[in-house]
Amino acid sequence: MSETAVTAGRPIGVAVLGMGNVGAEVVRILTENAADIQARVGAPVVLRGVAVRDLSKTRPGIDPALLTADPATLIARKDVDLVVELIGGIDPPRALILEALETGKSVITANKALMAAHAGELSQAAGANAVDLYFEAAVAGAIPVIRPLTQSLAGDSVNRVAGIVNGTTNYILSEMAETGADYDEVLAEAGRLGYAEADPTADVEGYDAAAKAAILASIAFHTRVTADDVYREGISAITPADLEAAAKFDCTIKLLAICERLTDDGTQRISARVYPALIPLEHPLATVNGAFNAVVVESENAGRLMFYGQGAGGAPTAAAVMGDLVMAARNRVFRGRGPLESTYASLPIATIDDVQTRYYVSLKVADRPGVLAQIAGEFAKNGVSIAAMRQEGAGDEARLIIVTHRASDQAQSETVAALEELDAVTKVSSVLRLEGTND
Template sequence: MKESSRPIGVAVLGMGNVGTEVVRILTEKAADLQARIGAPLELRGVAVRDLSKERKGVDRALLTDDPMALVQRDDVDLVVELLGGIKPARKLILAALEGGKSVVTANKALMAEHSGELSKAAEDHRVDLYFEAAVAGAIPVIRPLTQSLAGDSVNRVAGIVNGTTNFILSEMAESGAGYGKVLAEAGRLGYAEADPTADVEGYDAASKAAILASIAFHSRVTASEVHREGITGISAKDFDAAKKFDCTIKLLAICERIDVDGEQKISARVYPALVPLDHPLATVNGAFNAVAVEAENAGRLMFYGQGAGGAPTASAVLGDLVMAARNRVFHGRGPLESTYAGLPVASIDEVPTRYYVSMKVADVAGVLHQVSGEFAKRGISIAAVRQEGAGDDARLIVVTHRASDRAQSDTVAALEKMDSVLKVSSVLRLEGTND
């Protein structure tokens, strides 16, 4: 590789856990990075919110609280955005792209809502926009979808893409503790934020699902189009019941092509689901992530690893940074956004699913017949039934075969109105089976 003497100027926006690791690696591995790129990387500046805060190992002369001025400097060629959120990140990234500077970002929320606008700006100004770190931390998922599988047809992408919720559900499964107790423990250990809403209500996973669906199916999907449910309603009793069906419970992000009355659509959804214990995703525990990709010719591919954290996410950021810098040196371009398919996003009502329904019922004769009749009215076949308890603690658990989500949810609504069903205590979908 012929080496260029001209250095590549890098601006880093944000110095939280990930930004700190990116700056450290840029400094400590400068010689290796130069050899891989063909030119030296030079850190021009780091934008931070609080200039008074101690930044260990960073020359204070590099710090600034004016990110726009840093982005617009003539000696900056690449911008690494690690601020998160929509504002001011969107404005800063657009300014960088329109100024002819390539951008690397880990901002899932921004890419899930504004990838079209940002990708167009990158294409118009012939620069790169990389965002591998926006989904699943250190796990390479974006690049395999955009490059390795560019000649294949992806049919399904499904996985565990949020480490906080996976830690909580894994602990609930192992310890038998309730949601609230495990959430508190997750906060104490640093796995959950002080306000865990984005994680436990599925917003974080929905943003990642939108990104994955857009890339996998060559169609633009936003986070608002992803059906989303969180884990706050999951109880220890749900895990007890799941075990009896040889399952566990995981928060899944699922993106797939489905046929709706002869029309191909995209289903993008996030929800807690029962997963059979023999399924690969059932064994992904703690704060780890895993994504399974199913392609027409390649078959099933599994990607597993650290889904969050400063160093793992910084690894993905640096991978993108090396690619963008190489392109700068050798006048290349990264993959452009591909939305040629333009597939519509299906309503959750149209998606075929299996259901697990747990009910508290009156302990009287004929309850099972009445309940099964409601499923039959909507053409839903029952795969398994379990009756538990007696008297005031009588419970009925039904697992269905695959049917439209609308039919399933309409059945649950009908069950809730029945005199013999005292309470529908839990409704979960069942994934990872072919029934």
């Protein structure tokens, strides 16, 4: 028998931590597809145990003898080779994953919050112990994004990664655009349909997308980026009027996660940001509706690539987990290794002030002569060029909508501050960015 296949045929033991929607699907797939998985891996892949919080809960389809409330003891078993972490959150998963890696177990996780905060520490532990750390399911559910970035594009240079990576917010914005309903009404409906959590803050305020942006930026630009490095805005202030106005400019509004390489006089920096933005209807992300996700990658040689599909849900996320599990198991059998963390570039992180984008500004204004010129003058004073201007309504209902050319966040912020001081401006209703254009 060859050296590389010396362990072929020996069962690969798997421990699953957590049995929510995703964990239950992983257990089901492992059990129902055992023969196919064995053929793909080159050895039997055997479920050794599942760690759960409540042993008294009925779980049809799983042998109660496999259940335990002690994840640390399950990880420590000598017949466990791979650990699948599906608990979520930072602690205790961080300690459990470190323990698994340090004792020679490979780890598969779908934990975006943990990877966004501690990827460096966990990757170092995996490297030091010659084991794998896979996390494809941490970014966009079933959509393969991590593996193309780490493997398929390993010989290319990525310039930009942008996408819709949160299904809850995409559902809300899609429904608001289609029905004209307000934010609170659609959020409540999203909760009833199971798209929104009881506490939707992480989704609607952009924390979930920011964690995913940190992971994508780290991989795409070979630089360690954490969620704290990501500029973040949520969607709770978006109104039906914003969506209606966007449509008049042939645009829609999406919550975007954007990671890009900024080059200025030969100096490179990374921008990672999450915010709601107008995008033209002809842009590929504009057609991504409902709870679906999509990520567009732009690289030097491959050009633009788009990945689209189910971004969440038990079965889709479990499919991504299982892809990682098969890879990790195969590496065990044939003594291979998955990609290691790459941080050789160590590029500085740009602030939002360093980023130039176009802007959409909605103002409630006094309906009297000279107001347009007065407002345009404030934009000019701060070096912000106006691309389009539209007035809607009259009298007390007068509203002015302005779309700018590219400007820095600082220049735009100073402009908005000046506008708020004008007697002619009743209220600055919305300030959103416009992405996906070359202007």
